Structures are given as structure tokens and as C-alpha cells.
Amino acid sequence: MLRVELTTARAGLSLALEVGAGECVALAGPSGAGKTTVLQTVAGLFRPERGVVACGPSIWLDTASDVCVAPERRRCGYVFQDYALFPHLSAWRNVAYGIYARDRRKRAYAYLERFGIDGRRAEARPANLSGGERQRVALARALARDPEVLLLDEPLSALDARTRASATHELLAVLHELRIPSLLVTHDFAEAAQFGDRVGVLDEGALVQLGPPAELSARPASAFVADFTGAVVLTGIASATADGLTVVALDGGGSIVSTDTAEGPVGASLYPWEIVLEAGSAPSSAQNHLAVEVVSITEIGGRARVALLAGQPLVAEVTVTSVAALGLAPGARVTATWKAAATRLTPR
Amino acid sequence: MSWFTALLWAALALTLAFLVLPVVAIFIDVGPGELISSLDDPAAQDALWLSLRTSVTAVAIIVVVGTPAAWLLATRSFRGRELVVTLVELPLVLPPAVAGIGLLAAVGPQGVLAPLGVSFTLSTAAVVVALTFVAAPFYLRQAQSAFAALDRSWLDASRTLGAGEARTLARVAIPAAMPGLSAGLALAWGRALGEFGATLMFAGSFRGVTQTVPLAIYERFSTDFTGALGLSAVLVCVSAALLLAVKLAFRAAG
Numbered sequence: 232m233l234r235v236e237l238t239t240a241r242a243g244l245s246l247a248l249e250v251g252a253g254e255c256v257a258l259a260g261p262s263g264a265g266k267t268t269v270l271q272t273v274a275g276l277f278r279p280e281r282g283v284v285a286c287g288p289s290i291w292l293d294t295a296s297d298v299c300v301a302p303e304r305r306r307c308g309y310v311f312q313d314y315a316l317f318p319h320l321s322a323w324r325n326v327a328y329g330i331y332a333r334d335r336r337k338r339a340y341a342y343l344e345r346f347g348i349d350g351r352r353a354e355a356r357p358a359n360l361s362g363g364e365r366q367r368v369a370l371a372r373a374l375a376r377d378p379e380v381l382l383l384d385e386p387l388s389a390l391d392a393r394t395r396a397s398a399t400h401e402l403l404a405v406l407h408e409l410r411i412p413s414l415l416v417t418h419d420f421a422e423a424a425q426f427g428d429r430v431g432v433l434d435e436g437a438l439v440q441l442g443p444p445a446e447l448s449a450r451p452a453s454a455f456v457a458d459f460t461g462a463v464v465l466t467g468i469a470s471a472t473a474d475g476l477t478v479v480a481l482d483g484g485g486s487i488v489s490t491d492t493a494e495g496p497v498g499a500s501l502y503p504w505e506i507v508l509e510a511g512s513a514p515s516s517a518q519n520h521l522a523v524e525v526v527s528i529t530e531i532g533g534r535a536r537v538a539l540l541a542g543q544p545l546v547a548e549v550t551v552t553s554v555a556a557l558g559l560a561p562g563a564r565v566t567a568t569w570k571a572a573a574t575r576l577t578p579r
Numbered sequence: 580m581s582w583f584t585a586l587l588w589a590a591l592a593l594t595l596a597f598l599v600l601p602v603v604a605i606f607i608d609v610g611p612g613e614l615i616s617s618l619d620d621p622a623a624q625d626a627l628w629l630s631l632r633t634s635v636t637a638v639a640i641i642v643v644v645g646t647p648a649a650w651l652l653a654t655r656s657f658r659g660r661e662l663v664v665t666l667v668e669l670p671l672v673l674p675p676a677v678a679g680i681g682l683l684a685a686v687g688p689q690g691v692l693a694p695l696g697v698s699f700t701l702s703t704a705a706v707v708v709a710l711t712f713v714a715a716p717f718y719l720r721q722a723q724s725a726f727a728a729l730d731r732s733w734l735d736a737s738r739t740l741g742a743g744e745a746r747t748l749a750r751v752a753i754p755a756a757m758p759g760l761s762a763g764l765a766l767a768w769g770r771a772l773g774e775f776g777a778t779l780m781f782a783g784s785f786r787g788v789t790q791t792v793p794l795a796i797y798e799r800f801s802t803d804f805t806g807a808l809g810l811s812a813v814l815v816c817v818s819a820a821l822l823l824a825v826k827l828a829f830r831a832a833g
Contacts, residue, residue: 276735302738309739315732319754328750329740376740 233380233412237272237282243436244268244279250380250412256441257427258416259459264433266416267312270382273414274309275302286379286412308378312385314369316357322368323353329376342371346401363394370405383415387422399425420460424448432456453577454498462500462575463545469493469576476518476571483542487519489574496579505573506547508537509566510557518571525563528554535559539567602815609808617809625787626795627813633703633791634771637710641718641767646760649719650748653726654734664723671716675776678713682781705782706789710771718767725759726752765822772818792817 236247242265250256258266271277273284275291278299284292291300316325327339343353346367357365366386373381386402387395406413406426417423423430424444431441432455440452451457454464465487467479476488479499489499523539530536535554537547547567557565580588609617617623652664670678686692686699686708699705729752737747753760775793782789784798792814800807 271735274735274739276738301743302735303741303743305739306741307739309736311732311736313732315730315736317733317736317751317755319757328737328742331741372736372740 232287233273233414234283234285235269235273235414237269237279237284239268239272239277239279239282241265241268241277241279245436246431246433246438248431248438248441250414252412253410254428255406255413255415255426256429256431257423258414258431258433258438259418259420259423259427260433261459262418265436266418266433267384269433270309270384270414270416273305273380274307274382275300275305289379306376306379308373308376308381310366310369310373310381310383310386313389314357314365316365316368316372318357321354321356322348322360322364325357325368326372326375329372339371339375342375343368346371361394362390363398366390366394366398367401370402374405379411381409381411381413383413385417386415388417402426420447432459434459448502449575451500451575451577454500454579457498457500457575457577462502463506465499465543465545466579467497467499469495469497477576479574479576481542485521485542487521487574488571489576490572491574491576493576493578497576498579500575500577501569501573503536503546503548505569506545506549507568508547508549508553508557508559509568511566519567519569519574521567523565523567525559525561525565527561528559530554541567605808605812605815609805609812613805613809614812617806618813620806622786622790623795623806623810623813626790626792626810627817629703629706629787629789630772630791630793630814631817633706633710634768636707637714637771638718638764638768640707640711641715642764645715645719646722646753647748649722650726650752652719653723667719668716670713671720675713675774676780678777679709679780682709682712682777687781700781701783701785701789703782703788706778706791709777709781710774713774713777714767714771717770718763721763721766722756722760725756725763728759729755761825761828765825768825769818769822772814772821 232252233250238245242263244265246269248256258269260266268277272279272282272292278292279294281294282292283290283294286305290298291305292298317328320328323336323339323343326342327335330338332338340350340353348364348367348371352360352364357368360368366389387398390398403426415423415426420430427444429442430444430447431438432447433439434455440447440456447456448460451460451462454466458464465481467481467486469477469479471492471494472478472488477491477493478486478488479497480486487499521541523541523545526538526540526544528535528537530551533551534548535551537549537554537559539545539547545567559565652660673681683700684690686697688698688700690698692698699708733751733755734747737751738744742750773793774791775797778789778791779794784790784794790798792810796807796810796814799810
């Protein structure tokens with residue numbers, strides 16, 4: 232098990248976190264939130280003003296008792312953002328760099344083979360490898376060290392969209408096999424949800440929410456988390472009604488209802504695909520009706536993202552067919568409807 | 580071609596003509612026959628051999644001591660670092676005569692270190708001291724910037740892969756910085772081969788002991804201009820060959 236506690240002036244970071252054996256915790260947040268600093272603290276590449284890093288029975292960092300183990304003695308497998316492969320060494324020598332046992336060459340080749348790099352490619356320098364190959368060499372190098380913790384810094388961000396899909400499958404397989412704690416950081420919530428057994432959202436140096444990805448989407452602890460997970464966030468003032476629902480008077484006009492209970496200033500979040508667009512003011516079973524104006528329409532595959540304005544901006548995702556059926560175009564006035572139960576309220 | 584591009588080419592042509600003409604003139608004045616025969620002179624051979632020995636020794640000392648020093652300057656920040664960097668670069672702008680006087684005052688017969696028994700004048704060792712003094716900043720400057728330009732994450736990766744700082748320097752930093760380091764080495768070597776003023780003042784000009792090729796050329800030019808020209812031609816060839824060899828060797832290795 233990995234335990235991390237740290238407080239530092241860098242990025243105003245202050246958090247505590249535990250990662251179980253075989254578990255992957257994904258830290259997600261915007262750039263500058265201090266994600267990489269967390270990894271560097273675990274690896275010993277950065278020393279926070281106050282902090283504890285414990286891996287199983289070994290204490291790697293304890294500022295209170297002035298313990299700080301050098302990075303080379305920590306046994307961390309670290310996959311750097313741009314992989315940081317040594318440019319002057321061939322792929323297999325990069326992997327063998329962290330192997331101190333006998334048969335370094337044989338072992339390095341075995342690791343590379345496991346990640347689909349054959350003997351011929353193993354002799355190539357990083358400059359002559361493709362992005363996907365570099366990522367696999369970096370992963371092989373980190374694991375060849377026989378680490379007690381795996382640290383991954385934006386492991387897919389340097390890859391093009393096509394390579395990313397296969398790299399995702401490979402990395403998921405590796406994470407499932409591993410019996411050690413893994414800590415992954417990314418700026419992309421979707422990526423975090425894909426890899427993390429639990430996802431932690433970092434904002435301005437604080438861990439604002441930590442839990443299974445589905446829980447973060449369903450119950451965002453704050454408007455920031457809701458926004459980060461891809462939801463639409465509307466702000467307003469909440470007040471209870473007699474029938475047990477909560478009415479939110481939206482800033483900028485209009486009102487909506489939610490099944491959540493709240494009082495005072497709130498963020499109301501909902502997902503773009505839960506919004507249905509209807510022509511005019513057709514009646515429907517959904518309880519939320521908001522008169523909106525279409526601002527723009529972007530088609531993505533069979534879906535269309537429709538940017539709307541109703542005092543506050545919001546986004547709906549609908550099928551391309553319904554765009555045609557409704558005759559949607561910028562400037563068109565329609566009604567956005569969704570269920571009260573799809574509206575999450577978070578205090579602001 | 581616009582008038583401005585033409586102006587740029589004209590400036591380059593003028594620069595090149597000015598810089599290359601003296602070198603070419605040496606070879607126009609000295610025929611190949613004279614070049615060979617100037618090498619028959621035992622005094623010229625002594626000077627050439629001494630220049631090679633002393634410059635190789637000086638460059639070796641500079642690389643062995645200068646590389647870790649440059650690494651420290653490139654990787655650590657400490658109080659007074661800027662001052663240290665400036666002091667290290669000072670010999671670059673020092674007139675050779677001042678360097679000679681300074682060396683005499685430091686490690687000459689009546690120098691600051693003389694009471695401790697450290698005194699070098701008028702010996703081959705004194706030539707090495709003078710060459711090291713004037714050439715070291717060229718290597719240090721290059722090595723420091725080559726190390727500073729390395730991708731920080733390579734060094735971090737090496738540490739997380741179980742290598743201490745010494746191993747990281749030897750296995751990652753030096754090989755990755757090799758183009759910069761070899762350029763620095765070539766510059767320092769070139770400066771050492773051409774050193775004149777500080778050597779003359781500090782070590783003197785004694786044949787076979789302290790008379791390097793530039794000193795031998797100077798001694799000759801009032802009495803035997805042709806001999807001076809021949810020796811100059813040899814020095815041009817040797818310098819160019821050495822620098823080229825260093826560059827090619829390290830390019831092949833890197």
C-alpha cells in the first residue's frame with residue numbers, strides 16, 4: 232500500500248491519499264493543479280515542505296523526523312510525460328538501464344517482447360521509434376526495475392488518436408496484472424475514468440473529490456468536479472417546495488427543479504445527453520422546460536453538440552436526425568427539457 | 580535577388596576574405612618543399628613536440644577537473660553561483676600579459692604560493708599551468724551550458740531507475756551532452772595550441788623546455804622569416820587536423 236501526505240508552496244498543494252496494492256488511483260485536474268508534483272514527491276524527485284510517503288513497511292519520506300530516501304533507493308517505476316527515454320541508448324539498453332541482475336540483455340529483451348517490441352526494434356534508438364513504440368519502451372523500462380509503485384504521468388498524451396486506442400488496451404491489461412499500487416495523473420477526466428479504480432480531482436492544489444469514477448459523475452462534490460467530468464453547470468439560488476422538490480431560480484432568468492435537496496446558492500449540473508430539444512413548447516413528461524436559443528451546432532459522428540443560450544450557456548447532445556427533424560440552425564428558438572432527477576445540485 | 584540579400588552576401592564575402600586571406604597567404608608564401616624542410620630543423624621539431632605534450636596535458640587536466648565542476652554549476656543553485664560563474668569566465672577577457680603577470684604573482688618564484696613550495700616558472704610544468712589557465716574557461720563554459728541544456732527528465736529517469744548522481748553523470752549526462760562537451764574540448768585545445776603571451780611571460784622561451792610553436796615562430800620572425808612561415812604553416816595544419824579529429828571522433832561516438 233502507498234500512503235502519501237504532502238503540503239508544499241509549489242502549486243499550493245496540500246493533500247493526503249492512499250493507494251492499495253493492485254489499485255490504480257488516477258489524479259485528474261487542469262494543468263497547474265500540482266498533479267506532477269505528487270508523482271515527483273512519491274519518486275523523491277521533489278521534497279515538499281511537509282509530507283509523508285510510505286510504501287508498505289518502508290518510509291520513503293517523513294519530514295517530521297527528517298527521513299528522505301534518495302530517489303534511486305525508492306523502487307518507483309516512473310513513466311514520464313514525454314517518456315524521457317535516453318536518446319543515446321538503444322531501446323533494449325534503455326530497458327536494461329534499471330536492471331542490475333545478471334543477463335541484463337536477455338531480461339531487457341524479454342520485457343520488450345512482452346510489450347510487442349521485437350528483437351530488431353530493440354536495437355533502435357528512441358529517435359527511430361514511433362510514438363507508440365516509445366510509450367511501450369518507457370513502460371517496459373519502468374517495470375523492468377521491478378518497482379514497488381508505478382507512477383504514470385500523462386501516459387497517453389504524447390500519442391496520436393489512432394495509437395491511443397491500442398495503447399489504452401495495453402496499459403489497462405498491465406494495470407490489471409500488477410499487484411502494486413499505481414498512481415496515474417492526467418488532465419483528461421475520461422482518461423482518468425478509464426484507468427482509475429478511483430479518481431481524484433485536483434483543483435488549485437486540493438483534492439476536491441476522490442471516489443469511483445461513476446460516483447464522481449453521478450454525485451459531483453462541487454460545480455468544479457461537475458464541470459470537469461463534462462457536465463453542464465448552471466448557477467442559481469435553490470429553495471425547497473412543498474412537494475419535496477427543489478426549485479432553482481437561475482441567474483439570468485428561468486427556473487428549474489431537481490430531486491436533490493439544497494438551499495441558497497447552488498450549481499445545478501446535468502449531462503448534455505440528458506437534454507432533449509423540442510420545437511416550440513410541446514408538453515412532455517420531463518419537468519424542466521427552458522426556452523433556449525441555438526448558438527451553434529457541431530456534428531461529431533452520428534451525434535451533434537448543440538450550444539444553447541438561456542441566460543446562461545448550456546450544451547445539449549442530440550442525434551443528427553433530430554437536428555434535421557427540428558430544423559435546428561443558429562438563431563432557432565426551441566425548448567430544452569430534462570428530468571428533475573437528472574439535475575444534481577452542489578452548494579457553491 | 581533583392582538588394583538586401585545582395586548586401587548580406589557581400590558582407591559574408593568580405594568577412595570570409597578577411598579571415599581566410601592570412602591563412603592562405605602563409606601557404607602561398609611557403610612551398611610544399613619549404614614546408615617539409617622547415618620540419619627538418621631540430622628546434623622546430625622540439626617546439627612541435629613540446630606544444631603537443633603540453634597542450635594534451637593541459638586539456639586532460641581541464642577535462643578531468645572541469646567536467647564535474649561544470650556539472651555542479653549547471654545543476655545546483657547556491658548563493659554566489661553567479662559570482663563563481665563570472666570568476667570562471669574571467670580569464671576569457673584577461674589580456675595574456677595580465678595572465679602571465681598574475682601567474683607569476685601566484686605561483687612564480689616569489690609568488691603567493693611559493694612559501695608552500697608551489698612554484699613553476701621556467702619549466703615545462705609552467706607551460707602546462709599557463710595553457711590550463713587560459714584554455715580552461717573555454718571548456719567550462721561550453722560544458723556548463725551543454726549540461727544545463729539537457730532534458731531534466733532524463734536525469735530524473737536515471738535516478739528513478741536506481742542510478743545515483745555519479746552514475747547518472749557518467750552514463751546519461753556526459754554521453755547525452757557529448758556534442759557540446761567535444762566542442763568545448765576542441766575550443767580549449769585550439770586556444771592552448773595558440774597560447775603565446777602568458778607562456779612567454781610566465782614560462783619563458785627555452786628551446787625544448789618551454790618554447791612552444793608560437794614562441795618558436797616569434798623567435799624566428801625577425802631573423803628567419805621563411806622559417807617562421809614554415810612553422811606557422813605546420814601549426815595551421817596540426818591545429819586544423821587535431822580539431823577535425825576531435826569533432827569526427829566524438830560525432831562517431833555520439
